[in-house]
Amino acid sequence: MEKVVSLCKRRGFVFPGSEIYGGLANSWDYGPLGVELKNNIKNLWWKRFVQSRDDMVGLDASLLMNPKVWEASGHLKEFSDPLVECKQCHTRFRVNEAWSDEVWWELAKKLEKAKVSDKEKLVQETLKECPNCGAKNKFAAPQRFNLMFKTLIGSAEGKASEAYFRPETAQGIFVNFKNVLDTSRKKIPFGIAQIGKAFRNEITPGNFIFRTREFEQMEIEYFIYEKDWKRSFDMWLLEMKDWIKEIGIDLKKIHEYEHPERDLSHYSKRTVDFEYDFPFGRKELYGLAYRTDFDLKNHEKASGQNLKYRDPETNEEFWPHVIEPSLGVDRTVLAILLDAYDDSVEGRVVLRLKPKLAPYKAAVFPLLANKPELTKAAREIYDELRKDFSVTWDDRGNIGKRYFSQDEIGTPFCITVDFDSLEKKDVTVRDRDTAKQERIEIKKLKEYLRGKLD
Ligand code: GAP
Numbered sequence: 001m002e003k004v005v006s007l008c009k010r011r012g013f014v015f016p017g018s019e020i021y022g023g024l025a026n027s028w029d030y031g032p033l034g035v036e037l038k039n040n041i042k043n044l045w046w047k048r049f050v051q052s053r054d055d056m057v058g059l060d061a062s063l064l065m066n067p068k069v070w071e072a073s074g075h076l077k078e079f080s081d082p083l084v085e086c087k088q089c090h091t092r093f094r095v096n097e098a099w100s101d102e103v104w105w106e107l108a109k110k111l112e113k114a115k116v117s118d119k120e121k122l123v124q125e126t127l128k129e130c131p132n133c134g135a136k137n138k139f140a141a142p143q144r145f146n147l148m149f150k151t152l153i154g155s156a157e158g159k160a161s162e163a164y165f166r167p168e169t170a171q172g173i174f175v176n177f178k179n180v181l182d183t184s185r186k187k188i189p190f191g192i193a194q195i196g197k198a199f200r201n202e203i204t205p206g207n208f209i210f211r212t213r214e215f216e217q218m219e220i221e222y223f224i225y226e227k228d229w230k231r232s233f234d235m236w237l238l239e240m241k242d243w244i245k246e247i248g249i250d251l252k253k254i255h256e257y258e259h260p261e262r263d264l265s266h267y268s269k270r271t272v273d274f275e276y277d278f279p280f281g282r283k284e285l286y287g288l289a290y291r292t293d294f295d296l297k298n299h300e301k302a303s304g305q306n307l308k309y310r311d312p313e314t315n316e317e318f319w320p321h322v323i324e325p326s327l328g329v330d331r332t333v334l335a336i337l338l339d340a341y342d343d344s345v346e347g348r349v350v351l352r353l354k355p356k357l358a359p360y361k362a363a364v365f366p367l368l369a370n371k372p373e374l375t376k377a378a379r380e381i382y383d384e385l386r387k388d389f390s391v392t393w394d395d396r397g398n399i400g401k402r403y404f405s406q407d408e409i410g411t412p413f414c415i416t417v418d419f420d421s422l423e424k425k426d427v428t429v430r431d432r433d434t435a436k437q438e439r440i441e442i443k444k445l446k447e448y449l450r451g452k453l454d
Pocket of ligand 1: 211216
């Protein structure tokens with residue numbers, strides 16, 4: 001993990017947020033290469049799940065929404081973490097994370113039945129020692145902390161009203177369900193997809209970009225007939241696995257985790273997480289949930305607007321049920337980087353990214369920097385390729401160093417223009433993964449690259 005974090009900083013994938021001011025805890029900024037990788041992931045997802053399918057449309061809703069949305073969705077009441085605080089060092093813990101799920105469930109069961117005055121003692125008896133400062137029996141009774149970020153709309157003193165940044169992109173989809181239905185004329189089963197930022201006041205963020213307070217999600221709400229939910233759930237399990245394969249994550253490191261009933265979110269009847277073997281443990285990468293008709297039903301009740309779907313055959317009106325594949329962009333970036341990082345070859349680091357995800361598809365070099373004829377020819381190739389591909393230029397140091405530098409950022413092909421190129425109109429193309437070199441005609445370069453990107 002340290003090696004990947006260090007590479008990200010050194011080569012411009014991810015920087016600590018607000019670094020010149022000493023940073024802001026757990027905030028991260030994507031640098032020139034990170035933003036390319038992230039955009040490639042999002043574009044691939046959009047192409048695969050929106051543009052290539054007849055049963056899907058896209059949406060881009062606001063981050064700030066009417067606060068009534070969060071009342072209706074249950075987030076104001078339910079979207080909170082129960083935390084215990086050590087009265088000595090004031091560190092707050094999620095019991096399931098600092099101890100284990102089992103310890104938390106046992107404790108939660110006892111707390112449910114206990115009198116308010118007994119709760120503190122119960123926590124102390126169960127948890128005993130603070131994992132941070134070692135203080136014995138200093139825990140306070142658990143308290144719930146809502147995870148939503150509050151802000152104020154309007155600047156006039158006393159007139160500003162409270163609002164929340166969305167904690168999931170999903171609700172933007174539900175509140176636009178009718179608009180999308182009326183304008184796209186889709187028939188169920190169909191889905192609405194959205195990529196965008198979500199905000200959570202996480203109490204225990206950490207592990208680089210794994211858990212942050214501001215992150216990006218790629219979510220689909222897939223609207224179905226209730227009777228089809230099991231079939232649709234299974235279909236999306238397969239779709240998510242195929243996606244994971246497509247982005248080059250080793251399926252051996254992926255584990256499906258079925259949430260036990262007691263652990264389900266307030267809206268879900270079934271949830272399966274795709275967990276990944278991160279260096280800091282097996283943790284959630286993505287989630288798939290059966291949200292029933294919970295959201296549309298509640299938004300209809302709260303807004304007074306009819307959010308039902310009219311079946312074109314039977315004319316029956318009902319709230320469609322929903323299957324929700326929810327994917328974190330930042331966790332995808334992290335898993336991809338961890339999987340691609342390879343320092344097993346003596347003396348060099350190779351980022352074995354899938355070529356279609358690599359920030360640069362190719363690097364173009366003149367063999368020697370001080371020969372204007374080579375620079376001119378290389379520059380022409382570079383300018384032509386950049387019309388169709390993300391490519392980079394390098395004429396510093398020797399060829400070996402340039403290869404090393406491109407390997408480390410995952411550039412799959414290095415194109416060198418030498419003296420033979422001027423006569424024979426071909427170039428050397430060196431493959432990142434095999435380190436093999438071959439001569440390719442300049443006029444066939446685009447076709448060559450295109451063939452390698454699928
Ligand atoms: N709409 C459902 C939903 O939001 P979730 O399991 O809370 O479900 C979905 O979040 C995905 O969003 C997670 O699987 C993860 O990839 C990502 N995610 C959630 N919280 C995150 C955080 N604090 N930092 C980074 N990614 C996060």
